[in-house]
Amino acid sequence: MALRRFVARRGTPTEIWSDNGTAFVGANRELRTLYASATSNYAANEKINWRFLPPSAPFMGGAWERLVRNVRTALRVTLTERAPSDEVLRTLLAEAEALVNARPLTHVSSDSTSEEALTPAHFLLGASSGRPIPATMTEADLLSRSSWRRAMRLTDHFWRRWVREYLPTLVPRSSNGEAPNIAVGDLVLIADGNLPRGSWPRGRVTALFPGRDGIVRVADVATTAGVLRRPLKKLVRIPAN
Structure with a gap:
């Protein structure tokens, strides 16, 4: 049923990945028992490749x-x-x-x-x-x-x-909890739940503001809506390539 709901909403996928969880494996066994070859025939006819992750490897998903x-x-x-x-x-x-x-x-x-x-x-x-x-x-x-x-x-x-x-x-943290370095000129995303929902402003860092301890925690970002001042913990650096 889950596959049919997915196809009805999104169209036929070419590949499906799932882990080897008990629910998935058990459901696969029940479907094959109930429908015999109908399930695999349907997948083959629609060119769907269903893949399970290796056993005991949920981290791969x-x-x-x-x-x-x-x-x-x-x-x-x-x-x-x-x-x-x-x-x-x-x-x-x-x-x-x-x-x-x-x-x-x-x-x-x-x-x-x-x-x-x-x-x-x-x-x-x-x-x-x-x-x-x-x-x-x-x-x-x-x-x-x-x-x-x-x-x-x-x-x-x-x-x-x-x-x-x-x-x-x-924004992966280092072992001491500090955010990755952001420099003037870096392209960033602003991830802020207080902005209107669905908003992901993008811009370029124009200024950094270190605290008394010399650690930068705030930056100015030039966006199409103007210059926004945000804490570094809400900025996501975008690779240049």
């Missing part, structure tokens, strides 16, 4: 497992002590999916005339997932009779928490 964990954590925090209706929950999940798939993957110049950053949505949809609705919600909207306003406010909560969970995967 760390890239997607970490992302799944970040999303689950953000959703759990967002929905703590809240019981939204089915319609609000479906909208929240769809918005969360769009936000995760709109994260930038490659460098694009901060020039407003340049092409936008490449995102997972480009691979899934052939284009970006678009900008969110330009509406400002408040905590009062969680009690609103309007379902869409409740869903949008919950999405704001998800965005802030998800950026908080996702940022450490973008």
Whole structure:
């Protein structure tokens, strides 16, 4: 059923990867028992290559497992002590999916005339997932009779928490907890959950501000919206090539 739901929403994949977890292996065995050769024939006819990771090697799927964990954590925090209706929950999940798939993957110049950053949505949809609705919600909207306003406010909560969970995967820390060095002229992403959801401003570092101990913790970044001053822990350096 999961494969059929995926195909119905995203089209037929050419390759599927999954780990050797008990649930996946057991489901594979049950499907083969129930449908005999029908499952493998379907995959063969659709040119789907289904691959399992080697046994006892879940770390080989760390890239997607970490992302799944970040999303689950953000959703759990967002929905703590809240019981939204089915319609609000479906909208929240769809918005969360769009936000995760709109994260930038490659460098694009901060020039407003340049092409936008490449995102997972480009691979899934052939284009970006678009900008969110330009509406400002408040905590009062969680009690609103309007379902869409409740869903949008919950999405704001998800965005802030998800950026908080996702940022450490973008900015690896050294053993002493310090962020990687950022120099004047570096291209960076600004990852800030307080910005409008789905916002990933890009720009170039124009100034650094060391503290009394000589350690730089704040920088100015020139973006298309002007110069923004941000802590280094919210800046993600983009490789020049």
